[in-house]
Every structure is written in structure tokens, then in C-alpha cells.
Amino acid sequence: MLRTERPCDVEARExxxxxxxGAGRFAKTSERLRAGLRPAEDLAFIATxxxxxxxxxxLWPVTAGHGRPCLLLGxxxxxxxxxxxxxxxxxxxxxxxxxxxxxxxxxxxxxxxxYYHRFGFSAASTGALSMPGPYERDRLLACELVAGALDDARxxxxxxxxxxxxxxxxxxxxxxxxxxxR
Ligand SMILES: CC(C)(COP(=O)(O)OP(=O)(O)OC[C@H]1O[C@@H](n2cnc3c(N)ncnc32)[C@H](O)[C@@H]1OP(=O)(O)O)[C@@H](O)C(=O)NCCC(=O)NCCS
Numbered sequence: 001m002l003r004t005e006r007p008c009d010v011e012a013r014e015x016x017x018x019x020x021x022g023a024g025r026f027a028k029t030s031e032r033l034r035a036g037l038r039p040a041e042d043l044a045f046i047a048t049x050x051x052x053x054x055x056x057x058x059l060w061p062v063t064a065g066h067g068r069p070c071l072l073l074g075x076x077x078x079x080x081x082x083x084x085x086x087x088x089x090x091x092x093x094x095x096x097x098x099x100x101x102x103x104x105x106x107x108x109x110x111x112x113x114x115y116y117h118r119f120g121f122s123a124a125s126t127g128a129l130s131m132p133g134p135y136e137r138d139r140l141l142a143c144e145l146v147a148g149a150l151d152d153a154r155x156x157x158x159x160x161x162x163x164x165x166x167x168x169x170x171x172x173x174x175x176x177x178x179x180x181x182r
Contacts, residue, residue, distance in 0.1 A: 005044035006059070012053040014045065020077035029133030030074055030110050035061050037159055039092075040071055040173065042098050042102065045094055047078070047087050057091040059099060061163045064108060064129055065155030071099055073109040092119045096143065097128040105149035108142045108157060110135050119143065128154035 005013070015023060022131045025031060047055030055078045059071040073095065096119065099107060109121065110131065121141040123175040129150075131140065142150055 001048050001084065002090060003046055004042060005046045009053060013056045016053060016077050017075055019080065021075065024149060025075070029131045029135045030072065032133060033062065033131070033159060037082050037163065041101060043071065043095060045091050049082065054082050055087045055091050057095050058174055059095055059107065061160040062108070063104065063160050064150060064153045064157055064159050068153055070106040071104050071158055073107050074111065077089050079179065096145065100145040101105055105146040106142055106144045110139050111141060111149055113138065113141060116141050125153060126151035131154055132158060
């Protein structure tokens with residue numbers, strides 16, 4: 001089952017990400033770009049199986065060069081015990097569908113081209129874009145939700161300066177009154 005993330009998902013989500021990416025995950029440029037932000041409204045997703053959290057995917061408000069708002073996808077992780085059953089794909093499809101319905105125009109990510117190509121991501125429109133830190137250029141991919149959304153996009157990918165409410169209630173700690181991970 002897929003649903004929107006809730007504050008009480010924090011611990012299970014972070015455990016899933018630790019297991020998928022290891023302790024070094026916070027050193028990634030994408031992660032540093034997301035630090036202190038909160039996910040784009042209604043664009044953080046959880047996959048569950050019998051109440052257990054088995055997948056997580058979030059989208060973040062960024063700009064792709066000056067004045068061009070778009071979304072940054074990630075991290076995406078699925079529990080090792082349920083991989084290759086379509087959970088990751090379902091999360092991506094849901095995220096792209098919801099993002100488009102909400103009026104977003106493009107989604108960017110740093111990830112494996114062999115995996116993300118099937119969802120419409122490519123490096124075709126990211127050649128003049130860059131991340132604010134180390135990354136592998138051929139892994140910087142984008143999917144236009146609106147054709148031409150990234151035409152002539154150039155410059156740094158940065159946190160969207162219009163996103164005023166930065167500090168996240170969904171990020172670090174388990175909110176008071178929440179039960180443990182479910
Ligand atoms: C990548 C990940 C999210 C995929 O989740 P999933 O639920 O197993 O994915 P799906 O079931 O939707 O898709 C499985 C297909 O993707 C392929 N795939 C998975 N990871 C891949 C990768 N890194 N590169 C290329 N193909 C990949 C599988 O071989 C499988 O191919 P098939 O359909 O031809 O058999 C999951 O493997 C994971 O959490 N990995 C660790 C964290 C990670 O690498 N996240 C992505 C960062 S780029």
C-alpha cells in the first residue's frame with residue numbers, strides 16, 4: 001500500500017534509509033542540499049506491507065538554475081526483503097503522478113540511469129545544470145512533467161528560495177505522542 005508520509009513514520013523511515021545507504025548517506029550532495037528543508041507539500045510517500053514500512057520516497061522544492069522551480073527526488077529506498085516486486089516503481093509513478101497533478105513541471109535526481117530511464121528520466125536536459133557539490137554528471141537526470149519545462153535550464157540546483165517554511169516537522173525526531181515505528 002502507498003500513502004502519504006506521516007510524522008510518526010520518522011524512525012522507521014530513517015532505519016530503512018540507514019539500511020539502504022549506510023552511514024555515509026548524509027555526506028551526499030543531494031542530502032546536503034535537502035538539509036533543513038522539508039519535503040514539498042503532499043509529496044513524501046511511504047510504502048507499507050501489513051503495517052510495516054517497506055519503502056520511502058520524497059520530493060523536495062528546488063530551483064534548476066535561476067527562477068526555475070522544480071522538484072528534487074530522493075532518497076528512494078525499498079526494504080531489501082521486498083525488492084524487485086515493483087515497490088520502488090510504484091513509489092516513483094505515484095510521486096510523478098501527484099507532482100504533475102499539483103502543477104509541478106519537472107523532477108530532477110541523482111541516481112542510476114539504468115533504473116530511472118524506465119520512468120522517463122534522462123540526462124538530456126541536465127547538461128547545463130549542476131549540483132552544489134560533488135556528483136557524477138551522468139547520474140544527474142531529469143523528467144519533464146510538462147514538455148519543455150527544462151528547455152535552456154542552466155546553473156546550480158539549489159533549495160527553492162521561495163520555500164519560506166524550511167524547518168521540518170517531518171525530519172529529525174519522533175514527535176511527542178507518536179508511538180514507535182509502525
Ligand atoms: C533501487 C531500489 C529503490 C529499487 O526498488 P525495487 O522496489 O526493488 O524496484 P522495482 O521492483 O520497482 O524495480 C526492479 C527492477 O529495477 C532494477 N534495478 C534495481 N536497482 C537498479 C539499479 N540501481 N540500476 C539498474 N536497475 C536496477 C531491478 O534489476 C529490476 O529490474 P527488472 O524489472 O528488469 O527485473 C531498491 O533496490 C533500493 O532500495 N536500493 C537501495 C537504495 C538505492 O539504491 N536507491 C536508489 C538510489 S539511485
